[in-house]
Amino acid sequence: MKIASRVAAGTGALVLSLALAACGGPEEAADTGATGAATQEPAATATTGAPGDAAVDEAHNDADTMFAQMMIVHHEGAIEMSDLAVEKADSEKVRALAEGISAAQGPEIETMTSWLEAWGEETTPMDHGGMDHGGMDMEGMSQEEAMAELEGLSGPNFDRRFLELMTAHHEGAVTMAEDQLADGENPQALELAQKIIDDQQAEIAEMEQLLQGL
Structure with a gap:
């Protein structure tokens, strides 16, 4: 057991x-x-x-770099003018247009800056001289001269001159974007160039209508 x-x-x-x-x-x-x-x-x-x-597609050429660098400067000029118009415009429609321009171009500056950084390129051009050829030039005036003139105006006179100068400014941006479409390589930069053409041509048409109403 x-x-x-x-x-x-x-x-x-x-x-x-x-x-x-x-x-x-x-x-x-x-x-x-x-x-x-x-x-x-x-x-x-x-x-x-x-x-x-x-x-960020890193494939790019010199035209892409120049486009981004110069368009950043160009957009900064448009925002500077638009911010002044938000303060001084006599017409609510002109003020609303200026607010829209500033709101749209700020993010585009950030986008182009991120491209340049990803590409290993400088975010500012070494020489702004190229901007005077179909770029920043507005009826023979530089950005500084245009701002000085606008700051000395008020009421409907300000609105009229702002619309005239911003139209010329937009026309410069369209020219720069068209050059990018012809010479650029980076697909994202080419896409933005086309967007700038579409957006700013639409705003040019709007500003022409506003001018007729003044």
């Missing part, structure tokens, strides 16, 4: 041990699987983040 009891006890212990091992097996496998999944997550995250990192 003692021997049988010992055998039974030994058998029971063995069964219990096997049962515990069987229970532990899936848990360890699950742990291993979880660890494997955790190990794979960073790789998946990196892959997911890659398209965002590559969002």
Whole structure:
């Protein structure tokens, strides 16, 4: 009886041990699987983040660089004029137009700046002289001269002169964008150039209508 009891006890212990091992097996496998999944997550995250990192197409040529650099300066001039119009315009329609110009061109400046940084290019041109050829030139006036004239005007006279000068300014932007379409390479810069043409031609038409009403 003692021997049988010992055998039974030994058998029971063995069964219990096997049962515990069987229970532990899936848990360890699950742990291993979880660890494997955790190990794979960073790789998946990196892959997911890659398209965002590559969002800016780095393929570009000198025309793309010049377009972005010069259009940033050009947009800054338009925003400077528009902000003045928001303060001084006599007509609510002129003020609303100026607000729209400033709101649209600010983000475009940020976009072009991010391109230049991604391309490893300077964000400002070394020489602004090129802006005087179909760019910043407004009826033979520089940005500084145009601002000085506008600051000396008020009422309907301000509105009229703002619309005239901004029309000339927009025409310069359209010319610059057309040059980009002809000579540029970067697809994002080409897309923005076309958008600038479309947007600013529409605003030119709006300003011509406003001028007729003054």
